[in-house]
Amino acid sequence: MQKKAMIVYNPAAGKNKFRKLLPDAEKILTEAEFEVTLVPSTKAPKSTTKIAQQAAEAGYDVVIAAGGDGTVNEVVNGLMQVEKRPKLGILPVGTTNDYARALNVAKDPLEALQIIAKQETIQVDIGKANETEFFINNAAGGRITEITYAVKESMKSKWGRLAYLFSGLTVLPKLSPVSVEIAYNEEVFKGEILLFFVNKSNSVGGMETLCPPAELNSGMFELLILKKVSPKKLFQLFASIKKGTHLSSPDVIHVRTDKVVIKSEADLNVSYDGVYGGKAPYTLEVIPEALEVFADEKRISDRLRG
Secondary structure, rough: EEEEEEEEEOOOOOOOHHHHHHHHHHHHHHHEEEEEEEEEEOOOHHHHHHHHHHHHOOOEEEEEEEEEEEHHHHHHHHHHHHHHEEEEEEEOOOOOOOOHHHHOOOOHHHHHHHHHHHOOOOEEEEEEEEOOEEEEEEEEEEEHHHHHHHHHHHHHHOOOOOHHHHHHHOOOHHHEEEEEEEOOOOEEEEEEEEEEEEEOOOOOOOOOOOOOOOOOOOOEEEEEEOOOOOOHHHHHHHHHHOOHHHHOOOOOEEEEEEEEEEEOOOOOOOEEEEEEEOOEEEEEEEHHHHEEEEHHHHHHHHOOOO
C-alpha cells in the first residue's frame, strides 16, 4: 500500500539546490512506494508551518522538509500542532543543515532520500518554548547568535556559508555581555554572559564539536552557558571548540537538564534552530521522543541514548 508523502521545499534554499534534485527525489520515493506531493513554501510568514500542519491534518504519512534548518524548524512547528503526527524526513539542501549533520546526512541529499526510502526511523525529542513554539535542534541567546537569523536568504543563496562570516564581521564589534538569570535543576545562575545554548544535538552553526554529549532521544537538554570573558579568552574558547575541549573550561557552564528558565532585564533575543523566536523571558522544556524521524540508527548510535 502506498504511503502519502509531502515534500515541503524552500525554493531559495542552498542556491536553489532542490530544483536540481526534483526528478531524483520523485523517482527514488515513488520506487519506494510513496505517493509524492511537492509543495513550495512562500514568502508569507510561517507558510511552511501552515503547510506542514495541513498535511498532518489531511492524514499524510510522511512530511519531508527540503531546505535548511529554518525549513526544518517550521515543518516541526507544523507537525507539533497535531496529536497524530506524520513521520519527518529531512533533505539537507540549506546552507548549514545542523540537524541533518546530527543525523549524519548533511552532505548528500540523495543519501538522505535513500534513507527515507528504506523507511527506517528513530524517535527524537523536541524542545518546547513558552508553550507555543517548538525546536528540534537548539535554542540560543546572546548577541553572537543573532548572526544565524540576521543573514538574508539572498546572501545565503549567493555566498553559502560565507554569508555567516560576512554577517559575523558586523556583529563581533558589537559583542557585549548580557546580565541574565538562568534556572535549571533547582539551581540559578545570575551574572553576565556572552551566549547560551540549549541543545538537543551536537551540531550548531556547522560546528559538530559544540556539544558532543548531546543525545537526540535522551529526554534531556545539554545547557551551555558562556560567561563574560575577555576578547582574548573568547578567541581561545572558540579555538577549543574545534577540539571539543571547551566544556571543561571554568568560563563555560555545562549541565544536563530537562527544563531551562531564562530571564533578563536587558534585551535578550532568543532563536530556535537558527530562526528568531523573540525576547526573554523564556521557559524551555523537553518533550521526550515526540517525533519519528527517518534515520540510519547504526550511523548515529553514538548520538542516541544507550
